[in-house]
Amino acid sequence: xxxxxxxxxxxxxxxxxxxMAVRVLEASPDLVRLEAPLEPNVNYRGxxxxxxxxxxxxxxxxxxxxxRLRDHPRKPRLVIQRNxxxxxxxxxxxxxxxxxxxxxxxxxxxxxxxxxxGKGRIELSAELLATGERVGLLVGTFVALSEAP
Numbered sequence: 001x002x003x004x005x006x007x008x009x010x011x012x013x014x015x016x017x018x019x020m021a022v023r024v025l026e027a028s029p030d031l032v033r034l035e036a037p038l039e040p041n042v043n044y045r046g047x048x049x050x051x052x053x054x055x056x057x058x059x060x061x062x063x064x065x066x067x068r069l070r071d072h073p074r075k076p077r078l079v080i081q082r083n084x085x086x087x088x089x090x091x092x093x094x095x096x097x098x099x100x101x102x103x104x105x106x107x108x109x110x111x112x113x114x115x116x117x118g119k120g121r122i123e124l125s126a127e128l129l130a131t132g133e134r135v136g137l138l139v140g141t142f143v144a145l146s147e148a149p
Contacts (some may be wrong), residue, residue: 001067006117010059017059018134020052024063030101032064038064048091057126057138058083060097064124065142068107069114076144081121083140090110097138099126111146118146 001009007024010017021040026033034056043050057082065078101107106122114120121143128136 001028006063021058021128029068031062032099034060034097035094048089048095049122051093053128054085056097056142057128060099060126061124061140064099072144074114076146079139079143081143083138086137088135091135095130096126097126097128099124114146116145120144
């Protein structure tokens with residue numbers, strides 16, 4: 001799936017991504033990099049609203065899992081179960097959310113649980129970057145639920 005294809009999918013299936021003007025810069029099963037501008041995500045202080053920053057980070061991690069499970073025979077639904085968000089400094093302009101696949105053994109266990117029990121759980125992190133600096137970190141637990149045996 002190309003970055004353009006993923007972007008179109010997100011706009012169609014997660015309309016908030018369109019409202020937030022999220023752009024997909026990179027999209028592979030190993031790395032997802034999203035970008036969002038300040039304007040539709042601004043708060044009353046003229047910086048990025050924390051909820052927008054969190055949403056883009058969640059979207060990056062969700063998208064990585066989506067790409068990794070796209071051809072899985074069980075056609076899983078992906079949901080976030082819980083997350084924590086650490087904001088390191090205010091974001092004053094466009095920003096990126098980057099989720100990179102690490103620890104293949106954890107992903108293998110996630111897929112194994114999905115195959116055997118119809119449910120897999122994994123923890124992923126996504127970094128927020130602005131002007132080349134890390135400005136936030138999301139750690140989220142995602143669950144894949146089988147739609148078909």
